[in-house]
Amino acid sequence: MDFRNEKSPLENFKETDMVSFLYELGFQPSTIRGHDYWYSSPLRNERTASFKVNRRLNKWFDHGPGKGGNLVDFGILYYNCSVGELLQKLGSALALDQPVHHYPAQPHTEQENKIQILDVKPLFSTPLFQYLSERKIPSKIASIHCKEVVYDLGGKHYYAIGFGNKSGGYELRNAFVKLSSSPKDFTLIDKGSKDIHVFEGFFDMLSYQALYNNSGKLQQSILVLNSISLFEKARSVLETHEKINLYLDRDKAGMDQTQYAVSLGHRYQDKSSLYQRHKDLNDWLVSFESVHRKYLNLKRGLNPNESL
Secondary structure: OOOOOOOOHHHHHHHOOHHHHHHHHOOOOOEEEOOEEEEOOOOOOOOOOOEEEEOOOOEEEEOOOOEEEOHHHHHHHHHOOOHHHHHHHHHHHHHHOOOOOOOOOOOOOHHHHOOEEEEEEOOOOHHHHHHHHHOOOOHHHHHHHOEEEEEEEOOEEEEEEEEEOOOOOEEEEEOOEEEEOOOOOOEEEOOOOOEEEEEOOHHHHHHHHHHHOOOOOOOOEEEEOOOHHHHHHHHHHHOOOOEEEEEOOOOHHHHHHHHHHHHOOOOEEEOHHHHOOOOOHHHHHHHHHHHHHHHHHHHOOOOOOOOO
């Protein structure tokens, strides 16, 4: 994205072609009808594409919740942040050197869009640690469980925080990207314990570590689904344990899956009440850290919004 003109970064972002932006995030349309591009919603889990982008108007509408707007509105919902925080993420994206390039008139072939892993190494890059800090994840915990992954997409090289699964694929995240490399699978961290903790995404697992086990050395086994759709595949592993603690998202898909799991037997326990007013465990952690910082600053007689 080139912000080197008279318009503000927010105005430039608002005018960015949304189809191209979604392509950079890893989302491609399932159907194109004239100016209308239809996607499985990036904002929630669904099986039938009901998220529409009108490319001529550069506006989106999600028919599930009945919400829509421009790219700024989408960015705020997608990253669950304020306008100011979105601007900070745009700054991180510039540092990551990941410009939004023009999406072709028709989708690329599967081979052209396939992510190719080029290098896997310990976390090193400052923008990635900055992103972890924004998500309130201590770098020492992230460094234990994650790698820095360099990958090729469409002939361009990028890098992201990588979380490996049991089949050799990676979940890839940075301030502007939410992708997965093939093969998609769940991640098992087996400690031989009688209990197992289950998380939908790896940032929730890292959040749990930040809250309860700051050393990063796990005491109990953990399974990260990496996608709610992998629950059934993971059941054979989960049900070898006496107690299965569920920390799934509190959106409709996550709550439906939790309710289904609990119905399977008493071993499944819903632990999401901890963050009942939040989307997921990481969202709660970010909110908790913010409130805690303000409390400490008030005790010290400082501006409540100052960084500690």
